[in-house]
Each structure stands twice: as C-alpha cells, then as structure tokens.
Amino acid sequence: MPGYIDQPLGPEGTIYEKEQGFDSTLRIDIDPAKLAFIQTLKKSEASSIFHVTYEGEHRVLKVFHNDRDPGYADDGFRDLNRARCEIRAYCRLKQSGVCDRGYVPQFYGYNLSLDLEGFPPILDSFRRDSAPPNVILMEYLPNPLLMNCITYSKERMAKAVESIQQIHSALILHNDTYPKNIVIVPGEPERVMWIDFDIAITFPDHSRRIRDKDFHQIPNSTS
Numbered sequence: 001m002p003g004y005i006d007q008p009l010g011p012e013g014t015i016y017e018k019e020q021g022f023d024s025t026l027r028i029d030i031d032p033a034k035l036a037f038i039q040t041l042k043k044s045e046a047s048s049i050f051h052v053t054y055e056g057e058h059r060v061l062k063v064f065h066n067d068r069d070p071g072y073a074d075d076g077f078r079d080l081n082r083a084r085c086e087i088r089a090y091c092r093l094k095q096s097g098v099c100d101r102g103y104v105p106q107f108y109g110y111n112l113s114l115d116l117e118g119f120p121p122i123l124d125s126f127r128r129d130s131a132p133p134n135v136i137l138m139e140y141l142p143n144p145l146l147m148n149c150i151t152y153s154k155e156r157m158a159k160a161v162e163s164i165q166q167i168h169s170a171l172i173l174h175n176d177t178y179p180k181n182i183v184i185v186p187g188e189p190e191r192v193m194w195i196d197f198d199i200a201i202t203f204p205d206h207s208r209r210i211r212d213k214d215f216h217q218i219p220n221s222t223s
Contacts, residue, residue, distance in 0.1 A: 008071025008080075015077060015204055023091045028109030028137060030054070032118040035061075040122070046082045046198070050122070051140060058140040059108065062086070063123065066113075066131040078175075082198035083134035087112075089172050089197035090136060096170040103163040104193050106139035147182035147192075156184060159192035167194060171203040 011017045034055045042049040047064045054061070064083035072079050079085050090107040093099050099107050113132040116123055126133040145151045147160065160182050167174055174181070176199055185191040 008069055009074060011072055011079075013076060014072050014079075015201075016072065016079060018204065019088075022087055022110065022112075023095060026091055026094060026107070026109045028111055030061075030111060030114060030135065030137070032120075035119075037120060037122050048125075054137065058142075060105070060138045060140050062136045062138065063114070063126060064134040065126060065129050066133050067129040077201050078199070079201075083112075085200050085202075086196075086198040087134065087136060088202045089200040090138075092170050092172055092202050093167070093197075098166050098170050101166065102191050102193065103166040104197075105141060105195060108137040108139075110134070110136045141183060141185050141193075143186055145184040145186070147179040147184060151184055156190075156192050160194070163192060163194050171205070172197070173201040173203075175199045175201055 011019065036053045037050055038053065038058075039051040040048060041051055041060070045065070047062055050061045050063070052059050052061045064086075066083065070080035079088070087110045090099070090104075090110070093104050094107045098104055112134050114135050115132060116127055123133075147156065164174065164177065174194060174197065176196060177194075181194055181196045183193055183195055185193065
C-alpha cells in the first residue's frame, strides 16, 4: 500500500495532527443481552459486517479487527486505519445532517474498545487480536440493489451525484467512488446512497470549503 512503512507514521504533519478524538456524544455502549446476530453480510481481513437486531430494531454492526495500527500515509491526507477512517467520516456525516437527509445510511454510534465478554462465538476471531475491536452501528438497508448496468438509470445516477455532492459538502472525500459502493434502496421515495467509508478522507472543520475539482489533486489509495 502506498505510504506504508515498517514503523507506522503518526498523525504529525497530516491533516489529522490536531484531532482531539471523535464526537463523544456518538459513542455508545453495546449490551450483548440486547443484541442478536441474524446474518454475516460481509467478511474481510479488516472487518466483518453483520445484520443484527439491537433493542429489537434491525441494524448493521460493523466490527473492525484491532491488531496492528498501520498509522498514516506520508502524503499527509490518508489515515491507513480503516476503523478510524469510517468512524471519523460517519461522525462528520451525522453532525452535518447528511445521514439524516438520507444520502448515506443512518449512523447510530461507535465504540473504540468493545468488551467482548458476553458476546457469542461469532466474534471469536476478534478475541485473537491484540486489542478489543472497534465497532460502528448503522442503519440496516432491506433488499438493497447495487448500481450496475442492469439497475442503472439517469435518474438514479443523478441521485448518486447529488449524494456525493452532499458528502463533499461535509468536507469528506469518499476515496473509493465505484459502483460497488452505490446502493439503491427500494421504497417511496427510492433512495440512492453511498456506503463504505473505511478509506475516506475527512478534512478538519477549519479547512476551507473544498470544491469537487480539488479532490482530484489528492492521492487515491485505490489507484
């Protein structure tokens, strides 16, 4: 991965050097007695995504492995820790109202050190990590469709463009803008939203307002 070295770089000299942590009002404690796992939706080396019910409501729980922090890239923009990227982005999306307006999934909170005591064996792989996992709790999207050559329409693409503009207005670069990360949610009205912010770049609040064309000058970790 570009910018990765044996000794991980710290935030010094990056856009995150003055970061004081994430929004504490969005931190949540997850009670295993109120949580039921329904299905594993996706699994990778970095994380697992589950369809769950929490306090009787359908939700998505994303659990990040927390073994070795890869640090920050030497380009000054990219945080190589996927959990930090996604938590930071969703906190900003929630604060700025992008979640509430339906352009991205609703965000219910995060936990930076989930105590696995009392959780079922489905999370056993995270018990082997050197530190407790990071987690986020999000909206469950029933029967989503991926944007592709079959589901594409001009109207849906226009909604996807509007959604990414809303994300940019919150000073966030998604950084992985491919159709695999655009979902169509059936309903009235139909929603078209962006998902997966685990390599997103979130600029500090005090940054100048960034125009879409400025984002193209930033190194893309998927290139």
